[in-house]
Amino acid sequence: MVVRKKDGSLTADEKPVVKALLNRGMRNQDIQALLNVGRKATVNSARITEVKKSDQIAPAPDDAVEHFIARKRAFDPKTGLNAFEDERLVRAREAMMVAVQVFNSPTVIFKTEVFAILANVAWTYLLHEHYLRTIGTIIGDDGKTWPLSFMLKRDDCPLTKGMKRNLNALKDIRDTVEHNILGKADDKWLSLFQACCLNFDRKIRELFGNALSLQGELAFALQFSKLNLEQVAELQRHDIPEHIEALDARLREGMTEEELTDLDYQFRVIYTLDNASKSQSHFQFIQPDSAEGKEITNILVKFRPADETHPYKHKAVWEEVSRRSGRNFNSRHHNQAWRLHGIRPRPGDAAPEKTNKKYCVYHPAHKDYTWAPPETSSF
Structure with missing residues (x-):
């Protein structure tokens, strides 16, 4: 006797849809292909034939069939996400991508404001999906969904201490945005924003799989291509509002040197300048522990007696x-x-x-x- 695996069977909801598709004149192989989009255990043609021969299965109504087709067409083969079934993860990735794209846009003025807000949204969706899958709820005693600040305080929060400090710093920035003009403060917290991007990509891969990585869409988050020395000097001449300097001091208050240098809190690099023409000058970022980084340290030492x-x-x-x-x-x-x-x-x-x-x-x-x-x- 052959025992059929339940994973490869049609569900009670799928059978009426299959019946309706057969009545529309759709071929078995086309129905099979549609059914297997996004399925871990695929359905074979015999299951569809069983539905065709059964007089006990009534066809689904047209609106249910159209909804089923729309859900299947919303599946992303690259990430494995479905806009209907994985809406929070889809929105989390999009929010982070938009945050970075806005920050990198030369035509947008409100970079820090938009990044801080959208990054908060991205992380909230990400942790909501994590808790729904692990404990089955994201609703507090007040009947509202958990805010990011609450999830960061939970003992079972899956983030590192550095990641939590980074997101708490972004929350302070976001709250300041609501009540003050930031002025030219975009370059003030680049290291925090860069760490936020890298942390997000790392955590979404750890929790939900490498297919969800943003590295393909954002090869280097918050990148600055062809940033020449004149531009660097100009950045240093901008006056930072007093309340922004106060916020920057508050973000660092009480933090140890070890916490400040934690790469999960803020991104830090060693850089060199390549010998290039003025139009092609740029920064090359190098990991401190790499062979190149160590060689830079050795070279810098030589310039002092x-x-x-x-x-x-x-x-x-x-x-x-x-x-x-x-x-x-x-x-x-x-x-x-x-x-x-x-x-x-x-x-x-x-x-x-x-x-x-x-x-x-x-x-x-x-x-x-x-x-x-x-x-x-x-x-």
Whole structure:
């Protein structure tokens, strides 16, 4: 006996629709193709034949059939979302895309205002869908749907602490928008907005699958192509209203350095300027931990005299560490430390200059090494 899997069966709602489509003269294979749009378990042609032969199934009314067809045609094969069944996720993605597109538009003046408001909408829809799927409700005791601020305070909120701080900062910006003129403050919180975009893309993929990523639509959110040095200088000359400076101070109040440097809170990069003509000059953004980022750090160190950046000789380092720590730390311990962490090459190495310049530099003139102060080079 063959046991039919229920997942591949027609539902009670689908059978009358199939009957109506057959009565319209639609072919089995066309009905089958329509039914299987967006289905995880597909229906085979035999199920449609069963409906055709049954006299017990009444055809669905025309409005129900048209609604069924409209729902199937609203399915997005790229994301797997349906505008009828996944409306919150569709709206969440659109709200974030519009927020970024408006911010990037050269013709729009109210960039910060629009971004802060639409980003709040996007995250609210995203978390509403999460809670509907996990606990089945988003309605509070007052009969209203949960606001974003309430969801961020829940113990089961799926966001990191940095993400929550970022969204609370955007809420403060949004609330200020309702009562004040922001002036030219768009560049004031670019790092917050960039982190918001990246956090949204990361979380929607984690919660609902990689197919929902915005990376295809927004290759680099809040990008600034061909931003030349004159434009950068102009940005710095804009006067920021006092209430905006006050808001900026309030956003940072009470935050530790670790919280401020959390990439989930605000996006931070190391940048270099490529050698290019004036019309093609632009910023190139590089991850700090990448090989390019580390090389930039090494190069920047070279533009300051080594006597300033690395004033300690070998003996001075271990004596200072021993004095500050109150523990026995001698030359042998220091040698073990730099060897363990690969800070400098061993004696006799063919390339003695290849050091970690954050901690140590080589002097070819007198063929020895000096070290950064212990507080910046503790192993």
